[in-house]
Amino acid sequence: MNLSFDSFVLAASTADLDDEPAARGVADAVEFRMDLAADPLGALDAYDGALPVLATNRAEWEGGDADGDEDDRLDALVSAAENDAVAAVDIELESLRTERGGDAAERARAAGATVVASAHDFEQTPARSELVRLLHDAATLGDVGKLAVTAETHADALRVLDVTRAATAWDDAVATMAMGEAGRHTRAVAPVYGSKVGYAPVEPADATAPGQYDAKTLRSLVSNLSHNPDV
Numbered sequence: 185m186n187l188s189f190d191s192f193v194l195a196a197s198t199a200d201l202d203d204e205p206a207a208r209g210v211a212d213a214v215e216f217r218m219d220l221a222a223d224p225l226g227a228l229d230a231y232d233g234a235l236p237v238l239a240t241n242r243a244e245w246e247g248g249d250a251d252g253d254e255d256d257r258l259d260a261l262v263s264a265a266e267n268d269a270v271a272a273v274d275i276e277l278e279s280l281r282t283e284r285g286g287d288a289a290e291r292a293r294a295a296g297a298t299v300v301a302s303a304h305d306f307e308q309t310p311a312r313s314e315l316v317r318l319l320h321d322a323a324t325l326g327d328v329g330k331l332a333v334t335a336e337t338h339a340d341a342l343r344v345l346d347v348t349r350a351a352t353a354w355d356d357a358v359a360t361m362a363m364g365e366a367g368r369h370t371r372a373v374a375p376v377y378g379s380k381v382g383y384a385p386v387e388p389a390d391a392t393a394p395g396q397y398d399a400k401t402l403r404s405l406v407s408n409l410s411h412n413p414d415v
């Protein structure tokens with residue numbers, strides 16, 4: 185299935201592809217957290233949903249649950265990419281900087297998947313220069329560069345919005361969000377500044393990161409805030 189990141193994509197994050205019918209009509213895609221699922225490739229084989237899948241197999245060292253062999257983790261992502269329903273895969277920026285990560289990205293692209301390169305900071309929001317560097321590296325090694333950091337103050341949140349606008353202005357395709365209470369509003373506001381992906385659980389209790397809105401709420405917030413981006 186195809187999924188364009190030219191405009192905002194709301195991805196319903198889940199460990200259970202049976203959530204897809206509930207996400208239909210609200211989300212544009214399903215983010216399948218393979219690392220949180222029992223038999224991810226089996227679930228993908230059985231998938232007959234209407235929404236395209238963005239497959240994530242988050243490594244433990246990047247805040248996820250995948251704690252096995254790195255080659256196996258990346259191979260599972262490539263296998264996912266070979267499934268027709270999978271339109272995109274998420275590969276960590278740290279992985280993409282290695283030969284095997286770069287190779288996995290090439291194989292995923294050859295299978296027709298878009299590569300979302302992701303970087304996370306679960307403790308803080310780095311300085312502006314570091315955010316700019318991370319986002320640009322991610323947008324260069326991936327087709328979309330994603331940055332999720334933790335905001336403790338509104339100044340942190342503003343930095344995330346600022347670098348989102350700057351990256352978009354120099355034509356990097358990016359997805360950004362500040363995790364945590366102080367950054368929560370960035371999930372609704374970052375798309376105004378060019379962020380191309382938002383993540384939200386169908387049910388609030390199933391959040392996959394701190395500060396997420398549920399999918400219906402995020403859709404409504406983003407739709408209400410959207411306006412002509414050429415300003």
Ligand SMILES: O=C1C[C@@](O)(C(=O)O)C[C@@H](O)[C@@H]1O
Nearest residue numbers: 197240332361363383392393
């Ligand atoms: O990397 C991301 C972004 C995210 O961490 C968030 O903050 O919404 C949620 C994750 O499921 C996804 O893989």
